[in-house]
Amino acid sequence: MHRCFQLAACGTGNTAPNPLVGSVIVHNERIIGEGYHRCYGEPHAEVNAIASVEEPDLLTSSTLYVNLEPCVHFGKTPPCADLIIKSGIPKVVIANRDPFPAVDGKGIEKMQAAGIEVIQGVEERAGRQLNRHFFTFHEQQRPYILLKWAQTANGLIDRARTPGDGGPAWITQPATRKLVHLWRTQHQAILVGSKTVLTDNPELTARDVQGPQPLRIVLDPQGEAQRHDLRVYNDAAPTLYFGQKWPDAKVECVEARGEHLLKTVLNQLYRRNILSLMVEGGKYTLERFIEGGFWDEARVLSGQTMFASGASAPKINAEPSDSYTYGADRVSIFSP
Numbered sequence: 001m002h003r004c005f006q007l008a009a010c011g012t013g014n015t016a017p018n019p020l021v022g023s024v025i026v027h028n029e030r031i032i033g034e035g036y037h038r039c040y041g042e043p044h045a046e047v048n049a050i051a052s053v054e055e056p057d058l059l060t061s062s063t064l065y066v067n068l069e070p071c072v073h074f075g076k077t078p079p080c081a082d083l084i085i086k087s088g089i090p091k092v093v094i095a096n097r098d099p100f101p102a103v104d105g106k107g108i109e110k111m112q113a114a115g116i117e118v119i120q121g122v123e124e125r126a127g128r129q130l131n132r133h134f135f136t137f138h139e140q141q142r143p144y145i146l147l148k149w150a151q152t153a154n155g156l157i158d159r160a161r162t163p164g165d166g167g168p169a170w171i172t173q174p175a176t177r178k179l180v181h182l183w184r185t186q187h188q189a190i191l192v193g194s195k196t197v198l199t200d201n202p203e204l205t206a207r208d209v210q211g212p213q214p215l216r217i218v219l220d221p222q223g224e225a226q227r228h229d230l231r232v233y234n235d236a237a238p239t240l241y242f243g244q245k246w247p248d249a250k251v252e253c254v255e256a257r258g259e260h261l262l263k264t265v266l267n268q269l270y271r272r273n274i275l276s277l278m279v280e281g282g283k284y285t286l287e288r289f290i291e292g293g294f295w296d297e298a299r300v301l302s303g304q305t306m307f308a309s310g311a312s313a314p315k316i317n318a319e320p321s322d323s324y325t326y327g328a329d330r331v332s333i334f335s336p
Contacts (some may be wrong), residue, residue: 001095001123004067005038005130007045013185014039017273019068019098021132023049025089027062041080046080048068049280050087067127069098072107081107084116092120092227095127099138133276136296142266143277145294146187148180150301153315159284159310161199168200169310171303176329178208183299185211185333187278189269193231193285194220194243203231204280215274217265219285220244221257240268262292286314289292298334301326 007022015037016198023045025033032055034050043051046066053059067253070080070092084092092111096121098104108118128135136144150171151157159169170177184190184206192204202217216232218225220243228250233239239251242265246253256264269277279289289295298316320332 001065001067001093001127003034004045004065004095005123005126007034008067009131010036011039016133016188016275017137019131021045021066021068023064023066025049025053025057025059025062025064030218032058032062041076044071044080044182047077047083050083050089056087059260060090062089063091063093064089065093065122067095067101067123067130069089069094069096069105070107070111071098072110073101073231074103076103081110081241084111085116086241089116091117091119095123096131096135097203099135101138103135130164130298133260137270137275142294143189143269143274144296145289146183146276146278147278147289147295147298147314148183148301149283149286149313150176150303152159152303152305152307154306155313156201156307156310159283159307161310168202168263169307171305172301172329173303173327175299175304175327176331179326179331180301181208182211182279184208184214187214187276188274189217189240189276190278190280191217191219191265191285192280193219193282194222194225195284196280196282197225198234199282201231203234203236205236207236214278217238217277218242219261219265221261242268262288264292266294283311283314290314293336297335300332300334302330302332304328 003024004022008020018040022036024031033049033053035052037045070084072081074077112118133144137326142291149157152171152252159183190204205213214238216239218241223244226246233251241253242256244254253270316334318334321335323332
């Protein structure tokens with residue numbers, strides 16, 4: 001199953017709204033086939049694993065391992081459960097049951113009805129961690145939410161400045177900023193508030209690494225960031241604007257404001273099949289997500305830079321669940 005997890009992770013950033021899935025086929029304690037779901041719309045892991053077996057006759061005495069329950073419905077591809085049955089595989093080992101309503105136990109039941117031995121729950125916790133975006137989306141009807149910010153050695157998220165005052169106030173090293181771009185490719189959407197847009201004028205793309213560009217989201221309930229010259233509205237990636245009505249907008253807009261703003265955003269993203277959201281700032285926006293309980297993970301980057309004055313970083317009343325050094329900086333990971 002650990003090999004299934006390794007294979008599944010190879011599809012990170014390319015399979016959404018589908019999950020990450022890897023599959024391994026074993027015959028007499030020897031791996032004879034393996035595969036993973038490479039990209040949304042392409043064959044699933046089980047299909048690729050079965051196709052990789054050089055001696056198909058061995059399938060009738062082999063065990064198929066897969067980290068998520070095989071599908072039983074027609075989507076972009078035919079049902080994997082049907083292929084497994086047709087291949088004559090007698091035993092299937094699964095880490096997690098699929099929470100997607102069109103599957104949710106139906107794949108297991110169909111294979112069992114065909115006489116296949118099905119073992120469930122192997123490394124279940126690790127499987128949920130791997131597909132935490134997918135499970136959160138289907139179980140809570142909202143995207144998985146990652147909060148991210150950088151803070152100085154003296155606990156500030158930004159120096160004292162005003163919109164247009166010299167661009168971003170960098171806290172971390174260039175290598176760490178490249179790491180953040182990698183994280184952007186691993187999430188379907190990235191969100192900032194209007195003050196960040198006006199003060200930093202960010203592009204919010206993953207331009208320093210290869211990978212898919214996230215949907216850019218701007219929260220602007222007061223209509224302050226309705227300016228076409230801002231880089232977040234360029235053609236480098238799609239942008240979704242939440243705020244007051246913007247008659248001549250060149251990006252897609254959703255009118256939203258008030259105390260239910262965040263719920264409106266999350267509901268909209270759920271309807272659009274956005275499994276994961278990365279919230280990058282600023283301070284006020286991050287604190288709204290924390291106070292509302294709308295977060296599943298926080299990654300705090302601590303640099304060696306110090307500002308004489310400025311805005312204090314958001315606070316999380318918990319110890320980090322993990323932390324590690326990244327060059328001259330430190331990454332701390334928090335869970336609710």
